[in-house]
Amino acid sequence: DGGITQSPKYLFRKEGQNVTLSCEQNLNHDAMYWYRQDPGQGLRLIYYSQIVNDFQKGDIAEGYSVSREKKESFPLTVTSAQKNPTAFYLCASSIMSGGTEKLFFGSGTQLSVL
Amino acid sequence: DAKTTQPTSMDCAEGRAANLPCNHSTISGNEYVYWYRQIHSQGPQYIIHGLKNNETNEMASLIITEDRKSSTLILPHATLRDTAVYYCIVRAPYNQGGKLIFGQGTELSVKP
Numbered sequence: 001d002g003g004i005t006q007s008p009k010y011l012f013r014k015e016g017q018n019v020t021l022s023c024e025q026n027l028n029h030d031a032m033y034w035y036r037q038d039p040g041q042g043l044r045l046i047y048y049s050q051i052v053n054d055f056q057k058g059d060i061a062e063g064y065s066v067s068r069e070k071k072e073s074f075p076l077t078v079t080s081a082q083k084n085p086t087a088f089y090l091c092a093s094s095i096m097s098g099g100t101e102k103l104f105f106g107s108g109t110q111l112s113v114l
Numbered sequence: 115d116a117k118t119t120q121p122t123s124m125d126c127a128e129g130r131a132a133n134l135p136c137n138h139s140t141i142s143g144n145e146y147v148y149w150y151r152q153i154h155s156q157g158p159q160y161i162i163h164g165l166k167n168n169e170t171n172e173m174a175s176l177i178i179t180e181d182r183k184s185s186t187l188i189l190p191h192a193t194l195r196d197t198a199v200y201y202c203i204v205r206a207p208y209n210q211g212g213k214l215i216f217g218q219g220t221e222l223s224v225k226p
Contacts, residue, residue: 004157042201090157099144100163102160105159
């Protein structure tokens with residue numbers, strides 16, 4: 001089955017702890033994204049990567065870090081510098097054609113602070 | 115990228131057409147209109163996109179006004195499984211730096 005896999009589905013973070021959210025895709029897509037969603041709100045872009053070994057900050061990158069060592073994988077680390085990490089995190093990859101871009105999303109990770 | 119305005123919520127009877135409006139009065143000539151939907155606690159799902167012409171696929175139809183200042187997403191025969199938040203997004207082509215920005219969307223409730 002082709003798609004995007006996020007794990008874990010639920011994650012708990014203690015104060016001062018870094019946690020890493022996994023995102024893997026087997027769609028052979030070049031671009032990958034991380035979004036954050038707070039209750040009742042839209043999605044906000046954290047980081048994105050358009051090619052292996054390259055990534056750019058989105059609108060709310062502070063307190064987060066990413067890596068893109070393989071095309072299939074784009075893990076997100078929520079660092080201790082992120083003071084309000086409780087949110088639903090969504091990973092996506094995209095296919096581009098003729099100026100348009102279609103995103104495919106994973107099923108998300110709910111992060112909560114203990 | 116142009117801003118979009120959508121109603122916060124809408125109801126629709128099961129089996130009837132759901133018409134979801136979106137206003138994008140500041141849209142530029144090269145900006146596409148995209149629609150995604152998000153079922154509770156899942157990732158958004160692509161529905162359809164268009165530039166000038168009306169579009170139809172297996173999920174929905176997209177009607178764009180001639181002046182391109184507004185559009186309507188039509189679900190022809192809504193089912194209970196269509197209950198979701200629907201996002202209307204306007205953006206420039208990706209190779210011109212456009213980003214997909216998800217606002218608060220319209221919460222559609224399909225009722226029996």
